[in-house]
Amino acid sequence: MYLWIKALHLVAVVTWFAAMFYLPRLFVYHAMARDNDDIKAIDYFRIMERKLYRGIMVPSMLAVIGLGIALLYLVPGFMSQGWLHAKLALVVLLVGYHHMCLAYMKKLASGTCTKSHVYFRWFNEAPVIVLLAIVILAVVKPF
Template sequence: MYLWIKALHIVAVVTWFAALFYLPRLYVYHAMARDKGEQQAIDHFLVMERKLYRGIMTPSMIAVIGLGIWLLYLMPQWLGMGWMHAKLLLVLLLVVYHHVCLVYLKQFAAGRCQRSHGFFRAFNELPVIALLGVVLLAVLKPF
């Protein structure tokens, strides 16, 4: 059972990260279209962003957390290990990032987002750093 849960957890992580990488990239293009006044493109991005966030990103996050809790239930000794504490902190930060993406989604939908495409290019790099940390911690278990 453990290996099945672990495999599904990894699939959910991959799906969540794909969305975490793609949604801010859509924000880059949305901000560029906004600056050019391209309403048809803006409307298209609004639909894409909403569907990605609600249809893929959030269900993936829920699956990651649920399957992760199940893995911890099966392997409770991990909760006493420092690498797991660090990994869980990174996951918590990713959940915060996920919800910040929702804030920007709502701002774009209301026509109130004033962040530049340059900001979103930098914002898009944050999950990369978290992914590196999560993978290194999970594989190396350094402490």
């Protein structure tokens, strides 16, 4: 049972990260369309962002958290290991990033976002760093 839940957890992680990589990229294009007053493109990006967030990002995050809890239930001894505490702290940061994406999505949709496409290009890099750290913690288990 453990390996099945772990496999599903990993699939959910991949899906969540794919959405967290793609949504800020849409923000880049949305901000560029805003700067060019391209109303048709802006409407298109609003729809894409909403569908990606609600249809993929939220369900993936919930699956990651739910399956992660199931794994901890099956192997509670992991809670005594330092690498898991660090990994869980990074997951909390990712949930915060996830909600920042929602806030930016709402601001872009309402036309109140003043962030530039360059800002969103940098914003898009944050989950890469967290992903690298989480993979190292989960595989190497350095402490």
